[in-house]
Amino acid sequence: xxxxxxxxxVKILVVDDExxxxxxxxxxxxxxxxxxxxxxxxRQAYQQVVDNSPHxxxxxxxxxxxxxxxxxxxxxxxxxxxxxxxxxxxxxxDEDNKVxxxxxxxxxxxxxxxxxxxxxxxxxxxLRRSGTLTPDAIITVDGLKLDIACHQVSIDExxxxxxPTEFKMLAFFMSHPERVYTRSxxxxxxxxxxxxxxxxxxxxxxxxxxxxxxxxxPDQFNYxxxxxxxxxxxxxxxxxxxx
Amino acid sequence: xxxxxxxxxVKILVVDDExxxxxxxxxxxxxxxxxxxxxxxxRQAYQQVVDNSPHxxxxxxxxxxxxxxxxxxxxxxxxxxxxxxxxxxxxxxDEDNKVxxxxxxxxxxxxxxxxxxxxxxxxxxxLRRSGTLTPDAIITVDGLKLDIACHQVSIDExxxxxxPTEFKMLAFFMSHPERVYTRSxxxxxxxxxxxxxxxxxxxxxxxxxxxxxxxxxPDQFNYxxxxxxxxxxxxxxxxxxxx
DNA sequence: ACTAGGTGTCATAATACTGTCACAATAACC
DNA sequence: GGTTATTGTGACAGTATTATGACACCTAGT
Numbered sequence: 001x002x003x004x005x006x007x008x009x010v011k012i013l014v015v016d017d018e019x020x021x022x023x024x025x026x027x028x029x030x031x032x033x034x035x036x037x038x039x040x041x042x043r044q045a046y047q048q049v050v051d052n053s054p055h056x057x058x059x060x061x062x063x064x065x066x067x068x069x070x071x072x073x074x075x076x077x078x079x080x081x082x083x084x085x086x087x088x089x090x091x092x093x094d095e096d097n098k099v100x101x102x103x104x105x106x107x108x109x110x111x112x113x114x115x116x117x118x119x120x121x122x123x124x125x126x127l128r129r130s131g132t133l134t135p136d137a138i139i140t141v142d143g144l145k146l147d148i149a150c151h152q153v154s155i156d157e158x159x160x161x162x163x164p165t166e167f168k169m170l171a172f173f174m175s176h177p178e179r180v181y182t183r184s185x186x187x188x189x190x191x192x193x194x195x196x197x198x199x200x201x202x203x204x205x206x207x208x209x210x211x212x213x214x215x216x217x218p219d220q221f222n223y224x225x226x227x228x229x230x231x232x233x234x235x236x237x238x239x240x241x242x243x
Numbered sequence: 244x245x246x247x248x249x250x251x252x253v254k255i256l257v258v259d260d261e262x263x264x265x266x267x268x269x270x271x272x273x274x275x276x277x278x279x280x281x282x283x284x285x286r287q288a289y290q291q292v293v294d295n296s297p298h299x300x301x302x303x304x305x306x307x308x309x310x311x312x313x314x315x316x317x318x319x320x321x322x323x324x325x326x327x328x329x330x331x332x333x334x335x336x337d338e339d340n341k342v343x344x345x346x347x348x349x350x351x352x353x354x355x356x357x358x359x360x361x362x363x364x365x366x367x368x369x370l371r372r373s374g375t376l377t378p379d380a381i382i383t384v385d386g387l388k389l390d391i392a393c394h395q396v397s398i399d400e401x402x403x404x405x406x407p408t409e410f411k412m413l414a415f416f417m418s419h420p421e422r423v424y425t426r427s428x429x430x431x432x433x434x435x436x437x438x439x440x441x442x443x444x445x446x447x448x449x450x451x452x453x454x455x456x457x458x459x460x461p462d463q464f465n466y467x468x469x470x471x472x473x474x475x476x477x478x479x480x481x482x483x484x485x486x
Numbered sequence: 487a488c489t490a491g492g493t494g495t496c497a498t499a500a501t502a503c504t505g506t507c508a509c510a511a512t513a514a515c516c
Numbered sequence: 517g518g519t520t521a522t523t524g525t526g527a528c529a530g531t532a533t534t535a536t537g538a539c540a541c542c543t544a545g546t
Contacts, residue, residue, distance in 0.1 A: 083432055151423040151476045164475035201505055444494055
């Protein structure tokens with residue numbers, strides 16, 4: 001048995017009419033584990049936005065026909081896409097354009113040519129600022145899946161009802177397997193900072209979590225067994241132990 | 244149950260007296276997900292324009308009876324169709340015709356024989372230029388349909404009365420299913436940016452939305468169930484859950 | 487001005503979750 | 517085996533969170 005952590009990739013839509021530039025950007029972005037969507041014109045771009053809801057748009061300033069500006073304006077007009085972060089990319093070093101782009105609602109501005117590193121930095125900055133970047137971790141141990149973005153635990157695709165504290169505790173355990181944590185440490189990490197709670201309370205929540213992980217069918221694997229008691233020390237989420 | 248996002252197809256009216264050519268065009272266009280309307284003469288063409296309001300017209304230069312030119316002139320005279328983009332298609336390589344066509348008001352000009360790719364490119368260009376292309380997203384979950392352009396929600400083809408805020412919220416949820424959003428995030432995405440509103444207000448609108456989605460007949464599916472509350476976290480629009 | 491619908495806020499009811507305790511069960515150690 | 521320390525368990529009452537109905541305000545259309 002083994003722990004798998006999956007980061008739901010941040011999707012970035014690259015809008016540029018020149019394929020070579022798209023390729024270059026794709027390479028730079030995929031190296032950083034971004035998922036890249038492409039569009040060569042505004043129609044495709046809009047289609048991508050609707051179909052795949054990217055987390056961020058890299059938009060070329062100069063697009064044939066309707067320029068990128070129009071596309072940006074449209075995004076900003078529509079309720080659904082008002083929040084979508086956009087970084088303008090342009091060959092023009094013109095300051096006026098920069099101002100105009102930012103006024104319309106671009107979140108940042110990059111001028112060609114640029115070093116990939118700078119672009120990545122700006123992307124991260126924008127994502128951080130906009131709060132879009134909620135690293136959607138999905139942690140998996142065999143059939144046990146914990147999805148933080150969906151705030152959901154499931155066993156073999158079957159949703160498990162679980163309380164908030166139990167959820168946090170399981171999330172903590174699954175991201176720190178094998179290691180033993182004292183009740184006091186668990187209070188710190190799961191409950192957070194300064195709480196004045198009996199240490200024995202941890203036991204109760206451990207029990208609730210175990211109960212939640214028990215299989216509905218008796219012949220299924222019991223994931224509750226992964227939560228081990230270490231007498232005199234605390235608890236441990238062990239993946240090696242079973243399976 | 245499953246989320247389907249649909250781009251309301253761009254309707255293109257093909258006006259040509261030769262059926263084989265219409266077929267050829269239909270094939271090329273439908274491959275690109277355009278919706279194709281056909282007309283063999285100007286009378287049919289006009290009828291199609293009135294009945295189905297296409298987004299663009301592909302007009303053959305040489306039509307029996309009234310030529311394509313006359314049809315185009317008529318379109319340009321009428322207020323309702325002044326803006327309708329028209330691409331002339333002709334077998335004549337005659338430059339004069341080209342000029343004449345453009346003067347009357349054709350937006351572009353293609354000579355037979357042409358490669359489909361070029362035609363598609365020109366269509367996209369014209370649509371982009373004219374701004375006519377407003378691909379209207381429609382999101383569907385089973386019998387629940389949300390049409391952004393029409394600003395309308397319907398359940399099993401039956402229109403649901405719904406307020407603006409509820410509409411936006413449903414639209415947001417349907418384009419981001421499964422994921423949990425905090426009240427604060429919902430305020431950001433649905434209300435937009437900087438608003439100073441109580442978080443509890445979200446609850447009230449959630450309730451209004453749920454109420455709106457309740458079935459009129461008690462035996463119908465209750466789409467309100469798709470909106471789940473996640474205690475301590477926020478709300479989630481889950482499609483997997485039910486069905 | 488008047489209506490009608492939509493919005494945000496509040497008070498209160500309805501729930502779900504928590505922390506704690508008492509006691510049972512188990513392990514460790516003599 | 518007997519004793520003690522530690523953990524498991526069920527119950528319960530308090531607490532926090534959410535659902536709901538009511539209301540006053542606002543805005544647009546008449």
